[in-house]
Amino acid sequence: MSEILQIINLTKTYDSGDRHLTVLHDINFTLQAGDTCSIVGPSGSGKTTLLGLCAGLDRASSGSVILNGVTLDTMNEDQRAQVRNQYVGFVFQNFQLIPTLTALENVMVPLELRGERNVQNQALELLGRVGLAERADHYPTQLSGGEQQRVSIARAFSNKPTILFADEPTGNLDEETGQHVEQLLFDLNRDAGTTLVLVTHDLELAEKTNRIIRIKGGQVVSDEITTLMNNN
Numbered sequence: 001m002s003e004i005l006q007i008i009n010l011t012k013t014y015d016s017g018d019r020h021l022t023v024l025h026d027i028n029f030t031l032q033a034g035d036t037c038s039i040v041g042p043s044g045s046g047k048t049t050l051l052g053l054c055a056g057l058d059r060a061s062s063g064s065v066i067l068n069g070v071t072l073d074t075m076n077e078d079q080r081a082q083v084r085n086q087y088v089g090f091v092f093q094n095f096q097l098i099p100t101l102t103a104l105e106n107v108m109v110p111l112e113l114r115g116e117r118n119v120q121n122q123a124l125e126l127l128g129r130v131g132l133a134e135r136a137d138h139y140p141t142q143l144s145g146g147e148q149q150r151v152s153i154a155r156a157f158s159n160k161p162t163i164l165f166a167d168e169p170t171g172n173l174d175e176e177t178g179q180h181v182e183q184l185l186f187d188l189n190r191d192a193g194t195t196l197v198l199v200t201h202d203l204e205l206a207e208k209t210n211r212i213i214r215i216k217g218g219q220v221v222s223d224e225i226t227t228l229m230n231n232n
Contacts, residue, residue: 002032002033003030003031003032003033003066004031004032004033004035004067004068004162004163004195005030005031005054005065005066005067005068005163005195005197006030006064006065006066007027007028007029007030007053007054007063007064007065008028008063008064008065008066009026009027009028009062009063009064010024010026010027010028010050010053010060010062010063010064010065011024011025011026011027011060011061011062011063012024012046012049012053012058012060012061012218013061022218023046023049023218024046024049024050024053024060024215024218024219025218025219026063026219027050027063027215027218027219027220028220029213029220029223031163031195031197031211032195033162033193033195034193034194034195035195035196035210035211036186036189036195036196036198036208036209036210036211037195037196037197037198037209037210037211037212037213038197038198038199038200038205038206038207038209038211038212038213039051039197039198039199039200039213039214039215040199040200040201040203040206040212040213040214040215041214041215041216041221042216043201045215045216045217045218046215046217046218047199047215048167048199050199050215051165051167051197051199053065054067054165054197055067055084055088055090055165056072056075056080056081056083056084056088057080057084059072059073059080060073067083067087067088067163068083068087068162068163070083070087085110085113085114085159087161087162087163088161088162088163088164088165089156089157089159089161089163089164089165089194090156090164090165090166090167091149091152091153091156091164091165091166091167091169091185092152092166092167092168092169093167093168093169093171093172094172095140095145095148095149095151095152095172096152097140097148097151097152097155098140099139099140099141100139101139102136102137102138102139103127103132103135103136103137103138103139103140103143103147103151104120104123104124104127104136104137106140106151106152106155107123107126107127107151107154107155107158108120108122108123108158109155110155110158110159111123111158111159113159114159122158123136123154123158124136126154126155126157126158127151127154129154129188130150130151130153130154130184130188131150132147132150132151132154135147144177145172145173145177146173146174146177146178146180146181149169149170149172149173149181150181150184153169153181153184153185153188157188157192157194160192161192161194162194162195163194163195163196163197164189164194164195164196164197165197165199166185166196166197166198166199167199168199168200168201169181169182169185169198169200170182170200170202170205171200171201178202182205182208186208196209207226209226210225210226211223211224211225211226212224212226
């Protein structure tokens with residue numbers, strides 16, 4: 001298996017006047033292609049900051065992020081955006097669908113950005129995979145929270161990502177809907193062979209991945225392989 005994500009001595013510090021707040025300090029880990037990994041920890045521990053750095057949404061103060069063999073450290077925002085468009089998918093807690101676009105159009109956006117052909121049929125197929133083909137013409141406000149998250153999952157997989165980052169993907173959903181969305185996420189991920197990185201407060205969800213990295217106070221306090229597999 002090839003290395004898909006290398007995090008080397010990663011530190012993130014925010015400057016506010018003469019104060020320095022170190023959110024992450026000297027983080028190290030490596031993920032192989034096809035891994036499923038959860039990042040867990042208390043609120044304020046740096047989980048979402050770490051996810052953003054891994055995905056190239058922000059730059060570290062020091063250390064390196066190597067994503068699919070590409071070193072992100074010296075890249076500007078446009079260059080990092082190009083890497084994200086090529087390799088990365090996202091699922092967020094608050095869905096982040098474009099409100100003026102239908103479900104179908106939301107899923108089509110990444111395909112169009114990549115210059116793909118036949119984007120409508122591809123998007124319809126993905127909506128069918130998440131059970132929403134009949135809701136393709138509905139706008140986000142006409143969809144339930146669970147349906148919006150299913151659209152966002154279809155969108156995330158539309159550009160055939162090498163790695164998928166999910167930030168509290170069931171955080172705004174009730175338990176039953178959340179479990180359905182979880183299963184959908186793992187099923188699509190397994191079928192596509194994508195590497196999955198989850199940030200979650202939900203230990204039950206975390207244990208469905210094959211690796212759990214715990215952080216506290218901006219540092220890794222444990223890194224363990226789980227006995228449960230992600231297709232349970």
